[in-house]
Amino acid sequence: MCGIVGLHLRDDALRPRLGALLRGMLCQVSERGPDSAGIAVYGDDSLAPVGQATVSLLGTDPSEVAMEGVTVASRGDVTLVSAPVPTEVLATRVAAALPHAVIVGRGPGLAILKGVGHPVTLADRFGLDTVTGYQAVAHTRMATESAVTAAHCHPFSVEDGVCLVHNGSFANHATIRRELIGDGVAFDSDNDSEVGARFLAHRLAAGDDVEKGLRRLCERFDGFYTLLVSTADSFAVVRDAIACKPALIAETDRWVAMASEYRALATLPGVEGARVFEPEPEEVYSWTR
């Protein structure tokens, strides 16, 4: 099953309420994915300081981060390391200093929080109510393809600032994984959704924009999927050809929201006047700040 919610703010006055609004949405899709959850937050200064690169890590804790010139924060099982250097430089330093840790998110202004357990419990452990920012995505997971661990949780963030969350299952992910490995791409998990994220990152690196990359993903991947992809300044949704997995988009002057079910939108401010619609199969919808 799995549940997806995402919120892309247009009205900066809502930024202090981002986490609280997302928490309300997340609770409504927890039944769709009670085993684990993950959250991507863009623009929270306390998690990912403005003007710095941040990497989000699993498998370590702040006491192990003996690196100079970095800021360290932690939420639940995730350790966030930030420094005023390019993301790639920071990621390389972190990988060398903490070889056993898994980098689950990278980019300026982006924090990824993941964990195993009920999504509402995790939201409290992460302090989601107090999170601020301009954009956030959350995923509740009911695992079908691979193990229930924090590393298997969505979002998959494998490229600077880019996150992908997936509801569904890819049928030909093993074939595409082999092709990507042949092209030199490395994987962190055996999750089918990570193949989607790596494929998209590979296309972005080759010069595609998100829309074009997602259209290529639709051509190449078989299976069921509703995908929500976010970057530092955009938010995009696409579904498979027969739209097997649910998706709703709601849009107002103040925000754009996407959710698996209407009830996750029901508490957003001004939803009564929102333009609510279901994305058409294989059509890419995107919004840019």
Add this chain to the structure above:
Amino acid sequence: MDPLDLDRMSVRDVNRSLRELRAGDEVTVLNPMGRHNLAVGLDNDVTVRIAGPAGYYVGGLGKRATVVVDGPAGWGVGENLMSGLVRVRGNASQSAAASAHGGTIVVDGDASLRAAISLKGATVAIAGDVGAYCGFLAQAGTVLIGGDAGPHLGDSLYEAVIYVAGRVRGLGTDARIEELTETDVKTVTDLVDRYGFDHVDPRNVTRVASARQLYHFDTHAHDAY
């Protein structure tokens, strides 16, 4: 009767109260907030008004009851309905009226993909547009689409009949357009009058039915086995 408030009662308790209503009773359900399984499995001549957006399967499995949703509805509105009426005064998500055996499902807005999938005898009237695969595998019943139909309309259709007032973006496998008879015009006129679909001209709809080439095994193919 006093309204039932989902801010203060669970879905299960609201549904239990609805099943305890007596014939002729009318009740409003407040604060639905897109919750699932509202007013399912009713079995009496009662009227239930859902005052806002409903989630999955609203009014499903019902007999005799009238269920009106003042807002949009989620997947499977009126799924497996046996008789009575389920009316959505807004848009309906996917698989509206799936497998419905009898009664009527009315959507005053648009319906998403696979409306009337595997329909088994119910009447489905949609004022607006429908998404892809409307009437997929529909075995019996009537579907009226007041707007446009998406691609693959009536794919693998059995004996249900579909009427489309707007444009048909594409027919599914084994679906074909047939000539409109006076009986068809009367069927559509009755629906238009009853549900106030004033924008539909009953003489100007497209009748879509099965070409019956798919669902009988072709004995000429015996040689292949």
